[in-house]
Amino acid sequence: MVKFNDRMSEPRARGMNAVTLAFIGDAVYSLYVRETLVFAADYKTGTLQKLSSERVSAKGQAKLAGEIFEKLTDAEKEVFLRGRNAKKPTKSKNASVAEYNISTGFEAVLGYLYLIGDYARIDALVSGENNEN
Secondary structure, three states, rough: OOOOOOOOOOOHHHHHHHHHHHHHHHHHHHHHEEEEHHHHOOOOHEEEEHHHHHHHOOHHHHHHHHHHHHHHOOHHHHHHHHHHHHOOOOOOOOOOHHHHHHHHHHHHHHHHHHHHHHHHHHHHHHOOOOOOO
C-alpha cells in the first residue's frame, strides 16, 4: 500500500509518462502556491483564489519555466522536454499552445521531483529566490 509522501525510485519516476508526471506536478505546484499565499498574509478566500490562479495558470507557469530553465539539471531538462513535447489529452482555454506545452514541461519536472521526494529542490526552483535574470 502506498502511503502519503512515499518516495519513488529515481529511475522509475524518470521513466514515467511525462503527462502523468505533469498530472502530479500540477497538484504539487498548486499546493505550493496556495500554501505560500496562506503563510504570507490573512487573505480572504476570493483573493487567495485570484492570486493563486495567476501563478498556477499555464501563462504563469510558462513564465516561471523560462526563468528557471537554465538552472535545471540534465535529468530535469530531459523530463521537462518530454513533458513539453508530449501529446496532451486536453488543450488550454486561456494560453497559447506554446505556453501550454511549456507549462506541461514545468509540471512534469515538479511531478518528477515530488515523486522522488526532492522537496528542497522544488522549493529552490519555484520559491522565486535566485530566479532573477
